[in-house]
Amino acid sequence: MSAPQRRRRPQAEDEDSDEDARPRQRQNRDNSDDEAEYESGEDMDVDGNSGQHADNQLAKKLIRYAISCEYSRTAIRRDGIKERVLGNQGRSFKRIFTIAQKQLRDVWGMELRELPIREKMSLQEKRQAMKSNSQLKTGSGAYILSSTLPEPYRSASVLKPSKTPSADDEATYVAFYTMVVSLIWLNAGELSDQKLKRYLMRLNADQNVSNEKTEVTLKKMERHGYVVRKVERPPIGQDGEQTIRWHVGPRAKEEVGLDGVMGMVREVYGEWSPDLEKKLRSNLGLKARAAAGAVEDGDGAGESSRMGAGDEED
Structure with a gap:
């Protein structure tokens, strides 16, 4: 083979390799085009469900916000939800709230319950309410998380106190505010400051509750909505x-309720009798309501387990 032929062969091989490479490049470009079309098809599907996906994300965000508020016993307010969760989607409150409620019930065993409207307590407040021509509010716009678990799963052996700040402190606080709320409810929903101090003195709780001052605990109860001073x-x-008079707060009406008061009284007395039951119901103003429930149901049990005096179930 002559030298010119040897020199021409590499050139021919290069041309062949270039021809082989061009189809491969076109094939890669065709594959990339197909992948791009496939991805764009996926994007179209996502865009079609983007509204539902965005609603679910906002509902999850609402649930996280509600749990964080409930952990510190802060009322979950409608304005806070619009500001912290919905942002510029404030008009979609009802839709997002419904989705969040379903997720809370199905996954968490809880639901958002609206707190009752704060009642006019003093004579001056009642007179001002009568004189004013303002429209009556249909809701308080504040919520708390309430359990939807069956009754057997709500016992103390299942639901343990929170470990923050400690299990003992949390259990003491729950017992203390339940007792104070029960005393107020048993005194026709109003208790003077002097009478409350006498009760606390008998219980040796007039100075300290666990590791803090009684005054500090009462202020914390007022801040959390268990009592109104x-x-x-x-x-x-x-x-x-x-x-100074103490009244039952909105959180206590929803969280403790009349059933909680009656349960605590029965637990304290130990031995219970029909006569004590009659006196307890009369003291709580349930005599007329029990009679009305007996007419309707035939068993005299007309109270809801999560409702306070004067509350109506939605």
């Missing part, structure tokens, strides 16, 4: 001392 001052120009 009402200060009534004498009219201007008249002599007299201010009076």
Whole structure:
């Protein structure tokens, strides 16, 4: 083979390799085009369900916000949900709230319950409410998380106290606010400060509750919505001392309820009798309601397990 032929063969081989490479490049480009079309088809499907996906994400965000608020016993307010969760989607509150409620019930065994509207307690407040022509509110706009688990799973052996700050402190706090709420409810829903102090003195809880001062615990209960402290001052120009009265707070009406009060009284007394049951129901103002329930149901049990006096079930 002559030298010119040897020199021409590599060139021919290069041309052949270039021809082989061109179909492979076209094949790769064709495959990439197919993948791009496939991905764009997926994007179209995602875009078709983007609204539902966005709603689910907002519902999960609402659930996280609700759990964080409930952990610190902070009321979950509608304005807070719109600001912290929905942002510029504030008009979709009802739709997102419904999705979150379903997820809470199906996965978490809880639901958001709206707190009752704060009642007008003093005579002055009632008079102002009668004089004002403002439209009555249909809801408080504040919620708490409530368990939807069956009754057997709500016992103390199943539901343990929170370990923050400690299990003992949490159990003591729950027992204390349940007792104070029960005392207020048993005194026709209103308890003077002097009478509350006498009760606490008998229980040796007038100075300290667990590791903190009793005054600090009462202020914490007021902040969490278990009690309402009402200060009534004498009219201007008249002599007299201010009076302090304690009322049942909105969280206590939903979380403790009349059933919680009755359960605590029965537990404290131990031996129970029909006569004590009659006195307890009369003291809580349930005599007329029990009679009405007996007419409707035939068994005299007309109270809801999660409702306070004067509350109506949705």
